[in-house]
Amino acid sequence: MPADPSSLNVPFSVTFLHRLRMTNDIFGRDAAVLSDLIEPSEGRRPRVQFWLDEQVATMNPQLPQRIQAFCRKSAGCMDSSTKVQLVPGGESVKNDVHIIERILRCFHHADLDRRSYVVVIGGGAVLDAVGFAAAIAHRGIRLIRIPTTTLAQADSGLGVKNSINLFDRKNWVGTFAVPWGVINDRTLLTTLSDRDFLCGFSEAVKVALLKDAAFFRLIARSTGEICHRGDVCTSIIARSARWHLKHITEGGDPFEMLESRPLDFGHWSAHRLEALSGFELRHGEAVATGVAIDTVYSSLVHGLPRADAEAVMRCLSELRLLRSHTALQQTDDLFDGLEEFRQHLGGRLTVTMLRGIGHPIDVHEIDHDRMRQAIDLVVDRTAAIRQSDCL
Numbered sequence: 001m002p003a004d005p006s007s008l009n010v011p012f013s014v015t016f017l018h019r020l021r022m023t024n025d026i027f028g029r030d031a032a033v034l035s036d037l038i039e040p041s042e043g044r045r046p047r048v049q050f051w052l053d054e055q056v057a058t059m060n061p062q063l064p065q066r067i068q069a070f071c072r073k074s075a076g077c078m079d080s081s082t083k084v085q086l087v088p089g090g091e092s093v094k095n096d097v098h099i100i101e102r103i104l105r106c107f108h109h110a111d112l113d114r115r116s117y118v119v120v121i122g123g124g125a126v127l128d129a130v131g132f133a134a135a136i137a138h139r140g141i142r143l144i145r146i147p148t149t150t151l152a153q154a155d156s157g158l159g160v161k162n163s164i165n166l167f168d169r170k171n172w173v174g175t176f177a178v179p180w181g182v183i184n185d186r187t188l189l190t191t192l193s194d195r196d197f198l199c200g201f202s203e204a205v206k207v208a209l210l211k212d213a214a215f216f217r218l219i220a221r222s223t224g225e226i227c228h229r230g231d232v233c234t235s236i237i238a239r240s241a242r243w244h245l246k247h248i249t250e251g252g253d254p255f256e257m258l259e260s261r262p263l264d265f266g267h268w269s270a271h272r273l274e275a276l277s278g279f280e281l282r283h284g285e286a287v288a289t290g291v292a293i294d295t296v297y298s299s300l301v302h303g304l305p306r307a308d309a310e311a312v313m314r315c316l317s318e319l320r321l322l323r324s325h326t327a328l329q330q331t332d333d334l335f336d337g338l339e340e341f342r343q344h345l346g347g348r349l350t351v352t353m354l355r356g357i358g359h360p361i362d363v364h365e366i367d368h369d370r371m372r373q374a375i376d377l378v379v380d381r382t383a384a385i386r387q388s389d390c391l
């Protein structure tokens with residue numbers, strides 16, 4: 001049969017490069033790591049603009065000057081004449097669509113183009129908002145992320161998406177965009193509050209449960225050292241980052257076109273909980289609760305051994321991540337999260353559950369009675385934690 005010339009289906013692929021660097025002092029002795037990521041463009045010095053999470057600037061008052069000193073030293077190979085720009089930290093930056101316009105205007109006033117670099121330093125929320133603006137300006141300015149939270153270093157900073165919240169929905173507007181580079185700097189984490197520091201470990205637990213049972217056991221036996229912010233934290237964050245990177249680069253579906261989104265394990269309820277709590281619950285805490293719920297559900301319905309589910313609950317509570325919140329009692333509202341999760345991707349509902357630790361499965365139906373039971377068990381556990389004053 002001759003091919004129909006009026007109907008062409010032509011597959012094509014594009015190769016991306018994901019660059020992850022790990023440093024100890026990115027605006028000091030490791031500054032070359034950042035300048036090496038900034039490539040000259042046909043002999044011209046590329047323009048570079050720095051964006052900084054306001055809270056990070058408050059906690060590190062010397063940071064803007066250190067960035068400016070870096071810019072002066074690198075003036076031979078880049079043009080970063082605009083001052084360091086500040087944006088509010090935390091979810092508020094993602095809840096105000098007008099901030100995006102302000103960011104875009106700054107890009108425009110600095111004449112940034114597609115060979116320019118936006119360097120964003122901050123928590124996952126700031127990375128998402130500035131990253132979204134960088135992705136839509138000129139259809140994509142090069143983005144270098146310098147994550148400053150454990151969560152962003154262990155997970156979101158490596159991701160190939162960005163977003164802000166709209167219509168009371170998490171991440172309703174956003175794009176897929178591979179960052180030019182990601183620099184995980186260890187010392188930037190030192191000013192994090194204990195609460196925010198521990199939050200990142202929920203995503204490490206999540207990826208360990210999906211991919212690497214030995215990694216989960218390491219986290220579970222290190223909870224005391226993690227709570228004291230000991231050395232083990234660096235290797236756990238790095239291992240979590242590598243797993244996320246591996247999933248994105250080798251998992252076969254970086255732009256989430258298929259129905260399964262395993263890295264969103266526990267997130268159908270987590271995103272809903274964040275919104276229902278008016279963002280009082282941090283993403284990491286909501287994820288810990290969501291992971292706990294789906295782990296217990298997996299033990300009730302999908303054969304995950306009870307002892308494994310108990311080990312996960314113990315690990316998350318020892319990490320002080322299971323916070324009690326009234327949002328958890330709004331079960332019907334919570335179930336709306338399932339439909340939002342389905343609707344975000346389209347097609348049929350696909351949620352990741354566990355058959356064992358390191359053995360994820362996709363399921364397409366949720367038994368609401370069993371899920372209520374799982375939620376109740378997690379609520380009981382979080383209430384018990386509160387009473388024993390662990391938080």
Ligand SMILES: NC(=O)c1ccc[n+]([C@@H]2O[C@H](COP(=O)([O-])OP(=O)(O)OC[C@H]3O[C@@H](n4cnc5c(N)ncnc54)[C@H](O)[C@@H]3O)[C@@H](O)[C@H]2O)c1
Pocket residue numbers: 053054055056059088089090091094122123124125126128148149150151152155156157159160161162163171188189190191192193196199282283284
């Ligand atoms: N794009 C993705 O693939 C992806 C994946 C997972 C999560 N996320 C998003 O990431 C966001 C959560 O990010 P997060 O957990 O990093 O928290 P966050 O960005 O909300 O930061 C928490 C708080 O810590 C402050 N902070 C950040 N770094 C600090 C530092 N070094 N010292 C002192 N304070 C600091 C922030 O200003 C904020 O007040 C959520 O919006 C979530 O949806 C995105």
Ligand SMILES: [Zn+2]
Pocket residue numbers: 155203267283287
């Ligand atoms: Zn997450």
